[in-house]
Amino acid sequence: MSEILKEYDDSQKKSKKAYSFLVFLKYLGVSFCVVMLGMYVGNIMFGKRSLDVMLGLQHQKERLKNDVEYLKKQNARLLKEYFELKELEPESTKK
Structure with a gap:
């Protein structure tokens, strides 16, 4: 029984790591979009x-x-x- 619990615990840790990496990628993507939008608006307001x-x-x-x-x-x-x-x-x- 303890082997099954260890496997379950290990799979939970792996899924948490994958989930946290996906969350990080989402935040990184949203941050990139916000920066690009800011540059676009800045160019509209103050560009050539x-x-x-x-x-x-x-x-x-x-x-x-x-x-x-x-x-x-x-x-x-x-x-x-x-x-x-x-x-x-x-x-x-x-x-």
């Missing part, structure tokens, strides 16, 4: 094609639109001034 870059580019686009409008107005004013000065020149110097 991230939300932060997109918002910065939108801000830069708005600034450039405002600069274009300002330069168009300045160009129109300078063209008006140029043509006014051109009309004031004597006829002999005109080409």
Whole structure:
């Protein structure tokens, strides 16, 4: 009878070791997935094609639109001034 109990006890120890190894593998797999997900989210938020870059580019686009409008107005004013000065020149110097 004691031999049967020893065999049963040994098989229980082996199954506990296998079970604990499987639990370890599960925790390792879950930890790996969490790390990979964190890296993915970090790349989305702060990478080359991230939300932060997109918002910065939108801000830069708005600034450039405002600069274009300002330069168009300045160009129109300078063209008006140029043509006014051109009309004031004597006829002999005109080409």
